[in-house]
Amino acid sequence: MFRIDAVEAKGNGVFATQPIPASTLILSEAPIVTIPKFSHQERYSTLVLPQLQNLSAVQKRNFFELNSNFQDMRPIESITKTNAIPLGSAASMGGVFLKCSRFNHSCTANAAYHWNEDVEEEKVYSVRDIDDGEEITVNYLSDEVWALPGRERRRQIQEAYGFDCVCSRCMNGQAFGEGESDVRRTRLGDIDRAIGGGELIMTNPAKALSMCREALELLHKEEEAAPRLESVYYDAFQICICHGDVVRGSTFAKLAVEAKRSWQGDRASGLAKMEAFVRNPASHGLAFHTKKWYSGSTRAAGRLGQKDGEWLWRRTG
Numbered sequence: 001m002f003r004i005d006a007v008e009a010k011g012n013g014v015f016a017t018q019p020i021p022a023s024t025l026i027l028s029e030a031p032i033v034t035i036p037k038f039s040h041q042e043r044y045s046t047l048v049l050p051q052l053q054n055l056s057a058v059q060k061r062n063f064f065e066l067n068s069n070f071q072d073m074r075p076i077e078s079i080t081k082t083n084a085i086p087l088g089s090a091a092s093m094g095g096v097f098l099k100c101s102r103f104n105h106s107c108t109a110n111a112a113y114h115w116n117e118d119v120e121e122e123k124v125y126s127v128r129d130i131d132d133g134e135e136i137t138v139n140y141l142s143d144e145v146w147a148l149p150g151r152e153r154r155r156q157i158q159e160a161y162g163f164d165c166v167c168s169r170c171m172n173g174q175a176f177g178e179g180e181s182d183v184r185r186t187r188l189g190d191i192d193r194a195i196g197g198g199e200l201i202m203t204n205p206a207k208a209l210s211m212c213r214e215a216l217e218l219l220h221k222e223e224e225a226a227p228r229l230e231s232v233y234y235d236a237f238q239i240c241i242c243h244g245d246v247v248r249g250s251t252f253a254k255l256a257v258e259a260k261r262s263w264q265g266d267r268a269s270g271l272a273k274m275e276a277f278v279r280n281p282a283s284h285g286l287a288f289h290t291k292k293w294y295s296g297s298t299r300a301a302g303r304l305g306q307k308d309g310e311w312l313w314r315r316t317g
């Protein structure tokens with residue numbers, strides 16, 4: 001499905017060798033080296049060297065052929081810093097992979113990493129249709145860095161990963177002044193902080209829910225839908241269930257499940273837990289914090305399956 005090839009100004013990259021439809025599992029791989037996420041780079045040699053000694057000669061050679069962006073560091077430190085991927089979004093560990101680490105970053109990626117903790121493998125899924133010959137890219141950035149204006153985003157990429165981002169978004173952004181995308185991403189960052197802080201969900205759920213709706217519209221414009229949709233729908237689920245709206249809560253949980261499934265398929269990790277919230281939204285820890293939006297049982301209203309519209313976002317009544 002892909003080959004690893006040289007890319008100008010990026011070392012190596014991964015290219016599709018056939019058309020890859022959206023939501024395809026491109027690769028599953030276990031790390032060859034793991035390190036605690038926040039360990040200092042000067043400790044990388046001490047942490048990594050014993051692990052390298054357990055590898056075959058071929059694996060060792062492949063490790064030293066990975067991209068290395070920090071010329072002022074020792075090779076093991078530079079390769080580890082350049083290639084380590086967090087093992088999950090809230091991970092305490094990072095891993096270096098012989099293949100997964102070869103994917104270059106893009107601020108508007110056509111594929112995404114997902115750490116499956118059940119099988120302890122990193123998976124790479126396409127999140128858009130990818131053409132034969134097109135470079136397959138993933139997003140390396142945390143949500144906060146992703147939401148920064150282009151200039152600051154590129155500064156942080158250079159600092160963390162040691163390269164100047166030449167993705168289509170950054171290159172076109174410079175040419176077109178980057179204004180609209182910067183405004184959208186800054187707003188998405190603000191929404192993320194406002195909802196993530198938790199207080200707004202408790203004190204002003206109507207505002208929090210309308211922010212979720214706004215976030216979905218902005219994400220569609222940023223062509224970043226698939227992996228991020230899931231967390232917005234999950235936020236909306238939590239807002240509703242927190243105030244006793246089990247009907248909308250169940251509907252949003254269902255949308256979160258569909259979003260998760262749309263890029264990770266039926267065996268996505270955490271899917272069963274989310275499906276349980278579709279059936280019984282009140283089993284969530286935040287359920288009925290208040291009864292402000294109490295809606296009776298899920299069966300009573302019979303709205304399940306309704307995807308959008310004014311009803312779902314509480315725009316009427």
Ligand SMILES: [Zn+2]
Pocket residue numbers: 106107108165166167168169170171
């Ligand atoms: Zn970029």
